Amino acid sequence: MKKSLIGTLLAAGTALSPLAANAETEVQFWHAFTGRLGELVKAQVEEFNSSQSDYVVVESHKGNYSETLNAGIAAFRAGEQPHILMVFEVGTATMMSAKGATKPVYEVMAESGATFDPSAYIGSVKGYYTSTDGEMLSLPFNSSTPVLWVNRDAFEAAGVDPDRDLSTWQNVGETLDALKAGGEDCPLVTAWQSWIHLENLSAYHDVPFASKDNGFAGLDTELMLNGEAQVAHLTAMGEWAKDGKFIYTGRRNEGGANFRSGECALFTESSAGYAGIKAEAQFDFDVRPLPYWEGVGNSPQNTIIGGASLWVLEGHEPEEYKGVGEFLAYLSSSNVQASWHQNTGYLPITAEAGKVTEAAGFYDENPGTDIAVIQMTAKEPTANSKGLRLGSFDQIRGIIDEELEAIWAGDKTAQEAMDSAKERGDALLRRFESANK
Amino acid sequence: MEKRVTFRGWMLPLLLIAPQVVVSAVFFFYPAGQAIWQSLFIPDPFGLSSQFVGLGNFEFLLSDPFYRASFATTAIFSILVTLCSMIPALFLAVIADRLIKGSGVYRTLLIWPYAVAPAVAGVLWLFMFNTRVGVISWYLGTLGYDWNHVLNGGEAMGLVVIASAWGRISYNFLFFFAALQAVPRSVIEAAAIDGARFWRRFFTIVLPLLSPTTFFLLVVNVVYAFFETFGVIHTITAGGPQQSTTILVYKVFSDGFVGQDLGSSSAQSVILLIVVGLLTVIQFKFIEKRVHY
Numbered sequence: 001m002k003k004s005l006i007g008t009l010l011a012a013g014t015a016l017s018p019l020a021a022n023a024e025t026e027v028q029f030w031h032a033f034t035g036r037l038g039e040l041v042k043a044q045v046e047e048f049n050s051s052q053s054d055y056v057v058v059e060s061h062k063g064n065y066s067e068t069l070n071a072g073i074a075a076f077r078a079g080e081q082p083h084i085l086m087v088f089e090v091g092t093a094t095m096m097s098a099k100g101a102t103k104p105v106y107e108v109m110a111e112s113g114a115t116f117d118p119s120a121y122i123g124s125v126k127g128y129y130t131s132t133d134g135e136m137l138s139l140p141f142n143s144s145t146p147v148l149w150v151n152r153d154a155f156e157a158a159g160v161d162p163d164r165d166l167s168t169w170q171n172v173g174e175t176l177d178a179l180k181a182g183g184e185d186c187p188l189v190t191a192w193q194s195w196i197h198l199e200n201l202s203a204y205h206d207v208p209f210a211s212k213d214n215g216f217a218g219l220d221t222e223l224m225l226n227g228e229a230q231v232a233h234l235t236a237m238g239e240w241a242k243d244g245k246f247i248y249t250g251r252r253n254e255g256g257a258n259f260r261s262g263e264c265a266l267f268t269e270s271s272a273g274y275a276g277i278k279a280e281a282q283f284d285f286d287v288r289p290l291p292y293w294e295g296v297g298n299s300p301q302n303t304i305i306g307g308a309s310l311w312v313l314e315g316h317e318p319e320e321y322k323g324v325g326e327f328l329a330y331l332s333s334s335n336v337q338a339s340w341h342q343n344t345g346y347l348p349i350t351a352e353a354g355k356v357t358e359a360a361g362f363y364d365e366n367p368g369t370d371i372a373v374i375q376m377t378a379k380e381p382t383a384n385s386k387g388l389r390l391g392s393f394d395q396i397r398g399i400i401d402e403e404l405e406a407i408w409a410g411d412k413t414a415q416e417a418m419d420s421a422k423e424r425g426d427a428l429l430r431r432f433e434s435a436n437k
Numbered sequence: 438m439e440k441r442v443t444f445r446g447w448m449l450p451l452l453l454i455a456p457q458v459v460v461s462a463v464f465f466f467y468p469a470g471q472a473i474w475q476s477l478f479i480p481d482p483f484g485l486s487s488q489f490v491g492l493g494n495f496e497f498l499l500s501d502p503f504y505r506a507s508f509a510t511t512a513i514f515s516i517l518v519t520l521c522s523m524i525p526a527l528f529l530a531v532i533a534d535r536l537i538k539g540s541g542v543y544r545t546l547l548i549w550p551y552a553v554a555p556a557v558a559g560v561l562w563l564f565m566f567n568t569r570v571g572v573i574s575w576y577l578g579t580l581g582y583d584w585n586h587v588l589n590g591g592e593a594m595g596l597v598v599i600a601s602a603w604g605r606i607s608y609n610f611l612f613f614f615a616a617l618q619a620v621p622r623s624v625i626e627a628a629a630i631d632g633a634r635f636w637r638r639f640f641t642i643v644l645p646l647l648s649p650t651t652f653f654l655l656v657v658n659v660v661y662a663f664f665e666t667f668g669v670i671h672t673i674t675a676g677g678p679q680q681s682t683t684i685l686v687y688k689v690f691s692d693g694f695v696g697q698d699l700g701s702s703s704a705q706s707v708i709l710l711i712v713v714g715l716l717t718v719i720q721f722k723f724i725e726k727r728v729h730y
Contacts, residue, residue: 248587398691402678409589428698
C-alpha cells in the first residue's frame with residue numbers, strides 16, 4: 001500500500017516535468033548516477049537529443065541503485081513507469097522473472113529497426129544479461145570488475161618496494177606484513193566486500209558461488225559460498241583484520257575515501273574507481289590485477305562484472321519504443337562507448353570500443369587502464385565465472401555483509417559465518433522461488 | 438452526578454465526527470487492512486502475480502532467529518531513546534524554569550534541534566563520529582579510545598540512540614517546561630517556608646504534579662522510538678554492524694523496499710501493529726494508575 005502511494009507521488013513528479021517540444025516523442029530514462037558520472041550521462045543524453053529531431057530522451061536521477069530499482073517498480077505498479085530503467089547487476093534476476101513488466105532488448109531492437117548486432121558485445125559482459133536461450137534481455141551500460149589499487153608513495157614510506165609482485169594473495173599477505181612492520185596503519189582496505197571477496201573470488205578461482213551454474217540454470221539454486229576456497233580466503237582476511245592489516249570501513253565503497261586521501265596502501269575496488277582516484281589522489285598510484293590464491297581451483301580464471309544494465313519496461317506506445325531503440329543503439333556505438341570507457345574506467349561493452357580506445361593510444365598514456373579488460377576477457381568464462389543470477393540478491397548481499405562483519409569483528413570463524421550466510425540466504429532463495437513459480 | 442450534554446437526533450453528531458472518521462479510514466484503516474490482506478500472500482515485486490500462503494509469512498518470520506532478536510534490539514533501543522530524551526529534557530526544563538532573566542533565549546535555543554529532520558540529524562552525528570574524519574572520534578582517539586561503530590555493535594547502538602534522542606530532547610523540553618510553569622507557586626512557596634530545599638521540593642511536589650505530562654511523553658516517545666527513528670538508522674548504520682541496530686521498523690523497510698518482499702514486509706507491519714497496540718494498552722492499564730491528574 002505504502003508502495004503504491006509512493007508510486008503515485010513519483011508518477012505525479014514525472015508528469016510535472018517540463019514537456020518536450022511539439023512533435024518530438026518523449027523517452028523517459030531513470031538512472032542512478034550522480035557527480036561526475038551523472039554529468040557524463042547527461043552529456044550522452046544531450047548529444048543524442050541534438051543529433052536527431054524525432055525523439056527527446058529525458059534523463060532523471062532516482063537515487064542510488066537500490067532506490068532507482070524501487071522507484072521503477074513502484075512506478076510500474078502505479079502504471080507510470082519510465083521507458084528505460086537502470087538496474088544494477090544484483091537486480092537482474094528480479095527483472096528477468098518479471099515477465100510482463102519488461103520488454104527484452106532484442107525485441108525492442110528488432111521492432112525499432114535500429115542497428116543491433118548482439119555479437120558485437122563482449123561475451124563476459126553480455127552473458128550476465130542474456131537469457132538461457134541466448135537472447136539479450138537488457139543492454140549492458142556500465143560494467144566494471146574489481147582490481148587492486150596500489151598507493152606507491154605509501155609503499156615507499158613503509159620501506160617496501162612498490163614494484164613487488166602482488167599477483168597472488170600469498171604475496172599480498174607477505175606485503176601486508178612488511179607494510180605493517182614499516183609503520184603503515186592501513187595496509188589494506190576494500191570496497192564492496194561481498195562482490196570482491198566472495199562473488200569475484202569464487203569466479204576467479206573457478207569454484208561455484210551457488211548451485212545450478214550460479215543460478216543461471218534454475219530458480220532452485222542454493223548458495224555454495226561456504227566452500228573450502230571461500231572459507232580459506234575469509235579466514236586469511238579475518239586474521240589480517242585482527243592484526244590491523246586489513247581495515248574494515250563499511251559495506252559499500254566507504255573505503256574509497258581512505259584510499260584516495262592517501263591513508264591506505266592497498267585497495268581492492270572496482271576498475272571504475274579510476275575516475276575518482278585519478279581526480280583526487282595526491283600520490284603516485286598504479287593498478288594491478290586482482291590477486292588470486294596460487295594453487296586454489298583453476299585460478300586465475302576470469303573475474304565477473306558489477307554495474308548496471310538498462311531495462312526497457314512494458315506499457316508504452318510502439319512509436320516510443322522506436323525512440324528507445326534509437327537511443328540504445330546510440331549508446332552502444334563505438335565512439336560513445338570508447339569515451340565512456342576512457343572517462344570512467346568502466347569496461348567498454350563492445351569489442352570495437354576497446355579497439356578504438358587502443359588505437360587512440362589511451363592505454364599507453366594511462367598504464368593499467370586495460371588490466372580490467374584483460375582480466376575479464378583472458379579466458380573463456382566457465383559455468384562458475386559467467387556471473388550470478390540469484391533472486392533477492394540485494395537482501396542476500398545484506399546477509400553476507402552481516403556475516404562478514406562477524407568475521408572481521410572476531411565474533412565468528414569464517415566457516416561459521418559462511419554456513420550461517422548459506423542457511424539464511426537459502427531461505428530467501430526459496431521464498432523467491434515460490435513467489436516466481 | 439455526571440454532567441451530560443446530549444444532541445437531539447443523530448445527524449449533527451455524525452456530521453461533526455465525520456471528518457475524523459474519514460481521515461482515520463483513509464489513512465489508517467484502509468492501509469492497515471491492506472497490510473493484513475497482503476500479509477497472507479507472497480507477491481512478486483511488480484504486482485503481476487501473487488501466491489496465497491495463509492500464515493506462511495508469519496511462520497517464516499517467527500522461525501527466523503534474527504527476526505526474534507530484532508525484538509530485543511527494538512526494546513533496548515526504545516528504552517534507551519526514551520530515557521535519553523526525557524531525563525535531559527526534564528533537567529533542562531527545571532533549570533530553564535529557575536531562570537529569571539533570559540529564559541526566552543534559552544527556550545528558543547533548546548527548541549532548535551527539533552526542527553532538524555531525523556535523516557539530517559543522523560548525517561550530522563555520523564559526521565561527528567565518522568571513524569576517519571569525525572571530530573569526536575578524533576578526540577576519543579587522542580584519549581586512547583578507538584571508536585569504530587562500523588564494526589562494534591554496542592557503539593553503533595549508542596550512536597543511533599544519541600542521534601535519535603537529541604532532537605527529541607527539545608520536544609520533551611517544551612512539554613516539561615510548560616508543565617512546570619503550571620505548577621502552582623503557592624504550593625512550592627509553602628514547602629519552602631517549611632524548610633524543604635530545592636531538590637526535596639522537586640521530588641515530593643513538582644515531579645508528582647508533572648506525572649500526567651511524563652506519562653504522555655512516555656507513550657509518545659516510545660511510539661517515536663518505534664516508528665520515527667527510521668531515518669536516523671538508515672543514514673547512520675543501515676541496521677548494521679551485523680544486525681545490532683536493526684529495529685523492527687527498519688526491517689519492515691529493508692525487506693519491503695530493498696528486498697522487494699512485500700509479503701514478509703506486510704506480515705511484519707501486522708506484528709508491529711499488534712506489539713504497539715499491546716504496549717499502549719499496558720501503559721494505560723498499569724502505569725496510568727500511578728498518574729495523578
